Amino acid sequence: MSTTAPTGVPDGPATAGTGLAARPVEPVAATGSRVAAALQRNGVAAFAALALLVLVGSVLWPSFHTLDNVRNTVLGNSYIGIVAIGMTLVIITGGIDLSVGSVFALGGVVGVYVSNQAGPVAAVLATIVACGLIGLINGMLIGYARMAPFIVTLATLFGVRGLVYQLTGAGARTYSVPSDSFFAHLGTGVLLTIGYPVLIAIALYVVFHVVLERTPFGLTTLAIGGGEDAAVLMGLKVRRTKVSLYVVSAALAGVAGMLQAAQLVSASPIIATGYELQAIAAVVIGGTLLTGGAGSLIGTAAGVLLLGTINAFIRELQLDSTWNNVVSGAFLVTVVVVQRLLNYRRAD
Amino acid sequence: MAELTTAGALPVLEARGVSKSFPGVKALSDVSITVRAGEVHALVGENGAGKSTLIKILTGVYQCDSGELRHRGEPVTFADPRAAQAAGISTIYQELDLVPMQSAARNLYLGREPRTRLRLVDFARMRREANALLDDYQIRADVDVPLNTLGLGTQQMISVARAVALHANVVIMDEPTSSLESREVETLFGIIRRLRSEGVAIVYVSHRLDELYRICDTVSVLRDGRLVHTGPMAELPRVQLVATMLGRELQTALHRSAPGGGDRIVAGPPVLELRGLTRRNRLHDVSLEVHRGEVVGLGGLLGAGRSETGMAVLGAQELDSGAVLVEGKPIRTGSPGAAIEAGVALLPEDRKLEGILPNLSIRDNIAIAALPRMSRLGLVSDKRIDQLVEHFMARLHIRATGPGQKVSTLSGGNQQKVMLARWLCLSPRVLVLDEPTRGIDVGAKFEVRQTIDELAAEGLAVLLISSETEELVDESDRIVVLKDGAVVAVLDGDDISEHDLVQAIAAVPSPEEDPTRD
Amino acid sequence: MTSLSTAVAGTAARADRATVLRWTRDNGVYVALVLIVVYNVLFTPRFITWDNLDVQLVLCTRIVVVALGMAMVIGTAGIDLSVGAVMALSGALLVQFSGVPGVGAIALALVIGGLVGVLNGFLVGVVGIQPIVATLAFLFAGRSLAQLLLAGKNPSIHDKVILGISSGHVLGVNGLIIAALVAVGLVAFTVRRTNFGRQLLAVGDNARASYLSGVPVRRTLIGVYVLSGVLAAWAGVMDTASITSANALSSGLNYELFAITAVVVGGTPLTGGRVRVVGTVAAAILMQLLRSTLIFHSATDAVSQMVTAVVIVGAVYIQRVRARA
Amino acid sequence: SSSSAGSTSGGTAAAAANPTVASSGAASASGDGCTASALGYPKISLKGAKVGFSQSEPETAAFRIAETKSMVDEAAAQGATLIKTNANSEIAKQVTDIQGMINQGVQLLIVAPLNSDGLQPAFDAARAKKIPVVTVDRLVNSKACTDYLTFIGSDFVSQGKRAADAMIKQTGGTGKVAILLGSSGNGVTTDRTSGFVDEIKTAPGIQVVAQQTANFARTDGQTVMASLLQAHPDITAVYAENDEMGIGAETAIAAAGKTPGKDIKIVSVDGTHDAVQLLVDGKYNGVIESNPRFGPLAFKALADFENDTPVPAKIIISDNEYTPDNASANLSKSF
């Protein structure tokens, strides 16, 4: 891993970090680095912290590891989990998608509205198309107009939220679905005691894991993050891949929003503010580099579960919920610092 | 169809009347060249002459302002590098075009991965084929480790392998040998010969004239963005080639009058002293001394630890033990600022990653290291900076629209001169030069070497790292040879000859096979 | 012959267009600012009056101050997401310690802002954590700390010194504008005239090369985040002075996003190596004028947000670095 | 019998904390009533019971602080153990919070919903475990008695209406009014707007000239008002949908060189100490209370439920009103 900021990319990733600026580039010993790299890529720090939390929690509180509790934590975090898939892919290219929270809300509104008008199948399709379109706008501006992802998606963060307000008359119209409708079933249904949203999230993780690790599209994604100029010179489909990824990210955020609306049997225009930051935190905790070029969905899954477990932990601790964010922030720093230190160790 | 030419082969790729301007620069004007199947076509010229720009136009990175491209006789436009690749033109760009965090295997097959029946990437086959490919071209590298853990030379060879493996009808190489050691150069030449015999057309850019005469059939010379000569390589004698490139005679021979002595002041205590530098797996007890007015060469193969020794002098290399002393005082590690303060200057090897500030101006690039000296109370004096910058731009003949030009838009050689200016303006006592002439043209190389001589004569202590044996031999008063991070030989005085150096560098005799082709 | 002359004419036209494009790219924010003023002259009654412009300038002072710190951080290719939380924390401190003389409370708030900067700078410069993550932690935590500090109370400020910042005038100029101008002057001077300013740009452009050129990279990074923290705390003081109380939840909410918007719309690239001070100020004014134009035209919140998004994209689009020629 | 004793002591606590509630009790009640026996829920004694309270928004706003405090105080008075969570304005977190508390073994639940929709899964989980849920503050779109036991809260539409009445009275029925709206997408905003706008029509002399979002925040109230004063120099009155925005507007009006309370009348909803103080100082013209002290009523509803005293589907808490005349006398009642 080069520790210097990428140079010479005129309008490259917004997140080009100056991390470790003052450290000499440390050559990585070839042997042993592969194991360490694999651990790192799969968010070993997140997994370790997760295991620790679950262990401590289970010892301290009998209710902590009950099946119900686990089921609820996983279900409650499956939506952000789906959002984090797209975020991971986008971050791997060295980009970022700040619009996911707003698109999430849009997905819920569109899903519920269309489901009431034209049934569940149309609802799913309409959500994917509507949110995918937002992703297309992001992608075109980033991929073809070469604008910085941070600012483009920041603008859509504002714009799409406005659109959602417009669609709902600033919340004057609430959209709800009958709780016995098939659409609601998408969110509330269970198979073998596991909620559909969880199953869908798992399926999406599996699919996108394979896409990322085993398809040319995935390799191109990694290559773009590793060196966009080089990827262009190698003749890879850089722009098309980038556009697709923003479409995927938005479509996934929309689907997540739709599933949550189905679970809650209603759509709210103010839902999911700040989801972008939570998703980014989960992705980073999961070991994906914000500079791009390396990352894994397994790590992201661990990151999502870790953040969810922290919430459960704080609830059990009966700490004033004000501490929630303080603890989450401290956790975030600790995990990334540990990751950083693991990298140093690896460098020797 | 196309008639047979004197060279007896079909034109594969042609540029006709191509012009290209960048803001403030006319990089190419009305350039026409023809590349034929089975020929190695040299493209030469000074730094900034437009070679890389022409290549980028041939391969779809840039679009030309006017003129046309023909591929196999048909007019074409390549919208992007992808399109050119699809047409069978593969390129090794001057700036390394690989993804450093990915493995060699992935880099070799990115964009054309072997697939399983499920249309997924077949990594096992990819690895197998990558190994076979590298074996075939005698490149030794682990195909599974991230590319950035391999040496620069290996990376360059992998880039060559990738380009060649595309089964192209044209292979373009922009300074492929700039970071290769001699054995790798031989491997590369083997590959080029093989390609030529298979009827592939090759465009070859290099500033190393020997190479051109060894491998090229035809030569085209660019000067200031214009084509000034095209013809068979063999018919253009070396002196004339240089004259055509520079547009003037280069009278002085490149040899220094009195290597290893004469008027040099090699007496007194050393200015720079390295004592037992040790770093796990990297450096083992490296000691050496450089005196006032002395040029000490540091020889060795890629990865021998030369650059790391250089970095140690600047205090930028973590050490397990050992010390660097400048005029008897130890340098603190971890603070290049302090080392610079003590009179050390280092021209780093990797210009792009460690040297230039790409989006800043020439002025800022030159002044950055000297800032603390040229300011009072932390305030900048632009007037003094401007004077300094003007002086060094003139002295080193930096070709630019002005001191405000962004450094990333300079040609590679001129970037190197800017780097040199950054260090010279510090008037250092110790100068470490890591591959100072890499990628710069003969004229500039001459100037750089002349500058080294001047500086040494002025009493500077110079530590010169170079992979060009000729350069080391010509310039050095003493040569320290490193191998696997340890000093294995010191050549002094009369021992300094290319033959002895090559002997010392390689335990195995260096590939001295017949340089004539076929 | 004719074809030749048209070709020549074509080239000339193209050169002209290129010059115009380059000019708009470098000055896009001023173009946008002029456009919005012209629009309001034509279509918005009562907008272009001294009184209103004065009000609008006062309103954007807080963003200006935060954005200037952000501009320097972005100049190092970093980003500081903690500024909004620092504003809230600064306000909370001010309220909690308004018993001590106002100057002391202000000093304390600025010091704490600086300490947050030290923390951020340490994580970024020394530990080597991505700026966005390093500062995200405090975005999460800072507001809650402010909340804990206020312990469920929202007392009002009565200190004359603090209130004077917003209610006082010097030569008829509002105290908040002066407070912002001080920050503008300071930052402009730092960026243009000091070694630190030059070095932060170098670090943003190529940190490794800067390090090898003797630039104290860590110190520079820490310094930049400290300045950003202090300026954010200063904006928190201005905010508190202006609303005469502190609110842990709403004070400085989303200011990190507004500040980043102002910096980028002002022409500073997120990739570092460049800081545009005047552009940033112009962009902050532009965004404020836009907001108030929408209020003058009774736009709903929904419409305002959509229009804002389009204006941001448009302003950044005309300034974008074009792809390879 | 122990629970009825608890109920009495609860009433006393309520009387001490809030005379408004004590004097009028539950101002109005509707519906047929719901009991533990009727639903087949187990009987639980409040004393020693584990009660969960799910708060929706951070306890930064005075309203939320007072609301949580009244729960804590009442639980202590009743001898119940209170477990609190805070959803930090996130509906998904509120669902998980409630489910988590159920797993922790709470026997009774009090929920302050973040919004009118979205808590169905939490209600389902509670019903499955036969845990009664009292919702406070915001009415949800679920079925009373089955999904939740009862709703205790203010009528936001009526708050808007009363604000309009206060406005009409203070302005003498003429003037130009600007409305500072709460956050977009929030049901409270919608209700307080519609109540006000409908009622203000009864005064033909009053004209609503502007409606702008100020996000329930003081800073936004100030900045938006500053621009509104420029856009509509003829504004004579402001209706702010919460006190924070109203106080922000007051600052902006003063900064613009006008006299708040005189040149421009201000009426807002909430009843926070800061706003009532301004009213006392003559810089404000009316505050409609939105009573946050749900604790006593919520625990009483739970006690009734367990005692098989039918609990109505809706219990509307009575909201005080602060006027320039009664403000100084009632300042201590503000929160």
Ligand SMILES: Nc1ncnc2c1ncn2[C@@H]1O[C@H](COP(=O)(O)OP(=O)(O)OP(=O)(O)O)[C@@H](O)[C@H]1O
């Ligand atoms: N993107 C660009 N923007 C502006 N000017 C450029 C750009 N690329 C190249 N130039 C200018 O075009 C001219 C030709 O540059 P080019 O890189 O083709 O030279 P070269 O012959 O390859 O030199 P070298 O041997 O140093 O690599 C130079 O003056 C250079 O400064």
Ligand SMILES: Nc1ncnc2c1ncn2[C@@H]1O[C@H](COP(=O)(O)OP(=O)(O)OP(=O)(O)O)[C@@H](O)[C@H]1O
């Ligand atoms: N065996 C290796 N494993 C990992 N990295 C290596 C290895 N050899 C070299 N490198 C990398 O290549 C760089 C150059 O290596 P080093 O300084 O040891 O060689 P050198 O003698 O200066 O060679 P040259 O300058 O000709 O490339 C190092 O910084 C290191 O990162």
Ligand SMILES: [Mg+2]
């Ligand atoms: Mg070149």
Ligand SMILES: [Mg+2]
């Ligand atoms: Mg080297």
